[in-house]
Structure formats: C-alpha cells, structure tokens
Amino acid sequence: MAQFPLAVNVQGDYGYKVIVVEDDNTIEEVIQVAVDQIVGVLVAPFPADVTLRARVHGAKQPLDNNLTVSDAGFIQMEALQIYAEG
Amino acid sequence: MALLQMDDWYDLARDTNWTPSYVTEDELYPAPLADSHGIPVEAWETFDEPYKSTYRDYVKAQRDKDVGAYSVKAALARAEFFKNASPHWKALLALHFSAVCWAEFHSASAFARMTRFSRSPGMRNMATMGTLDEIRHGQIQIYFAYEFLKHDAVFDWCHKSSKTENWIIISLRHALDDIAHTRDSNSAAIMLNMGLELAFTNLQFVALSADAAKCGDHSFATMLQSIQSDEARHAQIGEPIVRIMVENGKKEEAQQLVEIAFWRMWKQFSALSGIGMDYYTPLEHRENSLKDFMEEWVIGQFGRTMEALGLDLPWYWDILKEDISSFHHANQIGVYVYRATEWWRPIACTSPAEREWLEEKYPGWNETYGKCWDVIANNIRNGDFEKTTPVAPPLICNMCGLEVVGKAGEDWHPVDHHVDIDDRRYHFCSEPCKWIFELEPERYKGHASIIDRVFDGTIGPDPDDFYNYMGQSPAERGTDGYEYRWVDGYDQDQEEEKRYATG
Numbered sequence: 065m066a067q068f069p070l071a072v073n074v075q076g077d078y079g080y081k082v083i084v085v086e087d088d089n090t091i092e093e094v095i096q097v098a099v100d101q102i103v104g105v106l107v108a109p110f111p112a113d114v115t116l117r118a119r120v121h122g123a124k125q126p127l128d129n130n131l132t133v134s135d136a137g138f139i140q141m142e143a144l145q146i147y148a149e150g
Numbered sequence: 151m152a153l154l155q156m157d158d159w160y161d162l163a164r165d166t167n168w169t170p171s172y173v174t175e176d177e178l179y180p181a182p183l184a185d186s187h188g189i190p191v192e193a194w195e196t197f198d199e200p201y202k203s204t205y206r207d208y209v210k211a212q213r214d215k216d217v218g219a220y221s222v223k224a225a226l227a228r229a230e231f232f233k234n235a236s237p238h239w240k241a242l243l244a245l246h247f248s249a250v251c252w253a254e255f256h257s258a259s260a261f262a263r264m265t266r267f268s269r270s271p272g273m274r275n276m277a278t279m280g281t282l283d284e285i286r287h288g289q290i291q292i293y294f295a296y297e298f299l300k301h302d303a304v305f306d307w308c309h310k311s312s313k314t315e316n317w318i319i320i321s322l323r324h325a326l327d328d329i330a331h332t333r334d335s336n337s338a339a340i341m342l343n344m345g346l347e348l349a350f351t352n353l354q355f356v357a358l359s360a361d362a363a364k365c366g367d368h369s370f371a372t373m374l375q376s377i378q379s380d381e382a383r384h385a386q387i388g389e390p391i392v393r394i395m396v397e398n399g400k401k402e403e404a405q406q407l408v409e410i411a412f413w414r415m416w417k418q419f420s421a422l423s424g425i426g427m428d429y430y431t432p433l434e435h436r437e438n439s440l441k442d443f444m445e446e447w448v449i450g451q452f453g454r455t456m457e458a459l460g461l462d463l464p465w466y467w468d469i470l471k472e473d474i475s476s477f478h479h480a481n482q483i484g485v486y487v488y489r490a491t492e493w494w495r496p497i498a499c500t501s502p503a504e505r506e507w508l509e510e511k512y513p514g515w516n517e518t519y520g521k522c523w524d525v526i527a528n529n530i531r532n533g534d535f536e537k538t539t540p541v542a543p544p545l546i547c548n549m550c551g552l553e554v555v556g557k558a559g560e561d562w563h564p565v566d567h568h569v570d571i572d573d574r575r576y577h578f579c580s581e582p583c584k585w586i587f588e589l590e591p592e593r594y595k596g597h598a599s600i601i602d603r604v605f606d607g608t609i610g611p612d613p614d615d616f617y618n619y620m621g622q623s624p625a626e627r628g629t630d631g632y633e634y635r636w637v638d639g640y641d642q643d644q645e646e647e648k649r650y651a652t653g
Contacts, residue, residue, distance in 0.1 A: 077558060080564070081542035105529070122566075140574075147562075
C-alpha cells in the first residue's frame with residue numbers, strides 16, 4: 065500500500081485539483097475522496113439519486129468502480145474526470 | 151555655432167561596428183549570447199530603429215519625466231489617498247507593485263546583453279537606453295510602493311517577492327527567465343520587446359494609467375505614464391530584428407520566437423492583468439473588459455503588426471480568441487480560494503452588481519464560473535469559512551505555472567494536456583503551453599512546479615512547511631480584502647426579492 069497522487073476535476077469545478085489516495089483504493093473510493101474535498105466547497109452537492117463515475121481525461125468510457133488504482137495502470141498524477149452519469 | 155540637426159549626423163555617429171584584431175569575431179560575439187542566426191553582419195548593420203534618440207536628448211527627457219512624476223508624488227503625499235482607497239484598488243496596487251518592480255529591474259540585464267552582444271549599432275544604442283529605462287522603472291516603482299509600506303506591510307513584497315519561492319512568483323519568473331534571460335541577445339530582443347512589451351505592457355500601461363486617474367490615484371497615473379513612454383520607445387527594438395530575419399530567410403525562426411514569447415506572456419497577462427481589469431478595478435471605474443482590450447489592441451493591432459512585418463498570425467490565434475473569455479475567470483476563483491498562498495489581500499469582486507457587469511461582458515458567466523462563486527458565497531453566508539478554501543491543492547501547468555483550468559458550472563468542460571517523460575507526467579493548461587514544452591523538452595523538463603515540489607519532498611509535509619517554503623510567515627498569508635463583506639449584497643438582494651414577492 066502506497067500513497068498515490070491523482071489529478072481530479074469534479075463536474076462543475078473550474079479546474080483540476082490534486083488528491084492523494086492509496087494505490088489499493090478502488091475507483092469508487094477515489095471518487096469519494098474527490099467529492100469530500102470539492103463538493104460543497106466549489107461545486108454544489110449533487111442530487112441524491114445521481115451516480116458519480118470517473119473516467120480518464122479524454123476517455124469516453126467510465127472506469128470500473130471496483131478497479132483499484134494500481135490495477136488501473138495509472139501513472140502518478142493521472143488526470144481523472146468525476147462526473148454524474150446519465 | 152549652429153548645431154547640426156540630429157538627422158544630419160545620427161546614422162554616422164552611431165555606426166560603431168569595427169573589425170576586431172585581438173580576438174576573433176566568434177570570441178567577441180559568442181553564439182550562446184550573440185547568435186547571428188546565420189545572417190551576415192552586413193545585414194544586421196541595416197537595423198534601422200523607428201524611434202531615434204541621442205543620449206543627450208534621452209537624459210533631458212528622462213530628467214523631465216522624473217521631475218514630473220516625483221513632483222506629483224510629493225504634492226499628493228499628504229492627500230492620504232491610500233488610506234481612503236477601496237480594498238479593490240489596494241489589492242490592484244499590491245499586485246502590480248509586487249509583480250512588476252523587480253521584473254522591470256531584472257529586464258535591465260536583458261537589455262544590457264542586447265547592448266553588448268548585438269551586431270547592430272542602432273540596436274546597441276536603443277538597448278543602452280533600454281537598460282537605463284529598466285533600472286529607472288525598477289527604482290521609481292519600488293520607491294512609489296515604499297510610501298505605502300507605512301500603511302500596509304503587504305508592500306514589503308514589492309521588494310521581497312522576487313527572492314521567494316511563492317508559486318505566483320515562480321510562474322512569472324519562469325516565464326521571464328525563458329524569454330528574456332536565457333536566450334541570445336537577438337532572440338531575447340524579439341521575445342521581450344515584441345512578445346511582451348509591444349504586444350502587452352506598452353498598451354496595458356496606457357489603460358492602467360487611465361484607470362488610475364479615474365480612481366483619483368494621480369501619483370500612480372503619472373508614474374505609469376512616465377514608464378509607458380519609455381516602453382513605447384524601447385519596445386521598437388524587436389521589429390527591425392524581425393524584419394532583418396524575414397528578409398534573410400529566417401522567418402520560421404522569428405515566427406517561433408514570437409509565438410513562444412507571446413503565449414508565455416499572454417498567460418501571465420491573463421492571470422495578473424486580466425484579474426486586475428475585470429475584478430480588481432473598482433466597478434464604477436470599469437469600462438473595458440480584458441476581452442475588449444485583447445480584441446482591439448492585441449488580437450487586432452498586434453496581429454496587424456505581425457502581418458506587416460511579414461510574419462503569420464500565430465497558429466494558436468483561434469485558441470487565444472477563446473482563452474480571453476475563460477482562463478482569467480477560472481484563475482480568479484483559484485486566486486481567491488487559495489488566498490492564504492498569496493501575500494496581498496485578494497478580493498472576490500463578485501458582488502451582485504459586479505456579477506451583472508461580468509454577465510454583460512461575458513454572457514454565460516453566471517451559469518459557468520458564477521456557479522462556483524454561488525457555493526463560495528453560500529458558505530460565507532452560512533459562516534462555514536473553512537469551506538471557502540479547498541483542502542486539495544490545484545494542479546499546476548508545467549509550462550506557465552498557473553492553474554490547469556477549464557470551464558466551470560453548467561457548461562463544465564475540463565481541460566488538460568499532458569506529456570509523459572521518464573515516468574513523470576507533465577500537465578499543461580493549454581495546447582500552446584504543451585507545444586512550447588515539446589519544442590525543447592530538455593530545456594523545460596527539469597523544472598518542478600510548486601505542486602511537484604510538494605510531492606517530490608522538496609517541501610515538507612506540514613501545512614506550515616508549504617508557507618515557510620514560499621517565504622510567508624503567518625502575517626504574510628492573504629486574507630479576504632473585504633473581510634467577507636462582499637456577500638452582504640446577496641442578502642440585500644434576497645431581502646428585496648422577498649419584499650417584491652410579498653408586495
């Protein structure tokens with residue numbers, strides 16, 4: 065288990081932020097870390113029924129929420145977009 | 151005895167090139183400092199400056215300017231303008247003086263290298279005066295700023311900032327080092343004089359001086375005018391060099407130098423002057439937006455200058471046209487929420503009336519960047535002050551050193567460009583920033599942004615380590631210049647809405 069910095073841009077925010085997660089964190093946990101730090105600070109809370117997903121910057125497909133950071137093959141400071149599905 | 155007119159003797163008197171006999175040409179003009187770009191010296195000798203001046207005339211003019219500026223300052227010293235100025239204007243003054251004094255003073259070094267290593271006698275003459283100009287600009291501005299120190303310790307940073315590793319200073323220093331201080335004299339002249347002064351600062355000083363006069367800051371206005379007239383003269387150095395390069399088959403090289411310098415300076419101008427124009431200028435004195443300024447004076451006038459010199463418009467011109475409506479708005483949010491990392495007292499400038507102005511100038515502002523400000527304002531109104539600063543630091547561009555930002559709110563559009571080298575990811579805020587990096591990765595790849603320095607261990611893990619590294623004691627960490635009173639208008643608006651609703 066090691067710390068792993070990622071760049072995240074939560075839907076609605078003006079730019080990318082850097083968060084630090086563990087490399088055995090799942091994508092779902094990464095989303096939660098990003099939400100905890102940005103939502104309510106720069107972005108209004110999402111409606112309760114919204115599902116948040118993550119995708120690599122520029123990718124069309126979301127990442128599997130159960131995938132771990134190390135299994136995803138990210139480079140340190142990989143850029144991820146966090147967005148509301150649908 | 152009648153004196154000859156300057157036109158009768160100037161060209162002959164300034165023709166001071168000679169053939170060295172004790173050293174070789176290459177020793178006298180080493181390529182790293184005096185790259186001739188493969189153009190023969192005879193061609194460089196055709197340099198013809200559009201604005202000619204003699205040393206005698208120069209000294210007289212400068213003396214008159216100094217007398218004018220210092221007299222106004224002395225006459226107004228007791229007017230206590232600063233004490234009564236709004237936090238808007240105080241923030242603008244603090245930002246201007248702490249970013250500009252040292253940058254101008256350091257420019258003297260770039261002009262001195264042009265003076266020593268240029269192959270063109272006319273350029274050496276112009277650059278000699280440019281060197282003296284920049285020393286004067288550093289000194290007069292730091293002297294004018296010094297007056298404010300007794301009112302506000304923030305102005306200590308007018309002298310201190312360049313010696314720190316503060317993230318905004320790193321950003322500006324990296325850009326200026328790149329274009330002015332680490333290039334041969336011809337390249338530096340094109341990049342500094344055309345890419346910065348002709349494109350931006352010459353005209354910006356006219357606009358800022360006019361704003362200062364409107365705000366009643368006549369001391370600042372007079373000082374800026376005295377500087378601008380110098381800039382207008384020495385900024386002319388770049389044009390004849392570009393013309394010589396184009397005429398001698400080096401258009402591509404000249405084009406690239408202008409494109410690199412212009413983009414690097416645009417990013418600085420956008421973040422510093424863009425915020426100054428669209429946010430820090432008091433609303434009652436705000437007329438033209440950054441977008442208005444850029445469209446008329448830079449995209450229009452500077453673009454025409456480039457074409458008149460035989461250059462093409464930069465390949466990223468369409469990107470620039472988009473950027474003038476977005477980059478600085480996003481950066482103003484960052485400058486405000488990360489205010490503790492800045493030395494002055496940042497202000498939000500998003501009261502309801504100011505938002506109306508922003509919406510008028512930038513249709514859609516409320517639905518995009520305004521959405522982030524809604525959240526910030528609500529947190530302040532609810533007393534959740536801790537929530538007005540994100541825990542997560544911003545991602546910093548590995549070229550311009552500013553935040554990697556996109557469109558916010560309803561029209562959310564994340565922006566990021568990257569390059570991977572040796573398992574390190576380099577992020578960029580724009581395609582041109584990435585393009586500049588990729589032109590010379592060896593030149594740029596060793597530089598670490600302030601965020602890179604956090605993660606590579608250069609900066610310690612404690613929050614205080616970060617501020618100490620940037621030279622900021624607890625008293626030197628920015629706080630809201632209005633102490634959050636700017637949200638009062640939101641409550642008034644709501645009260646009015648309630649009144650109307652209840653009849």
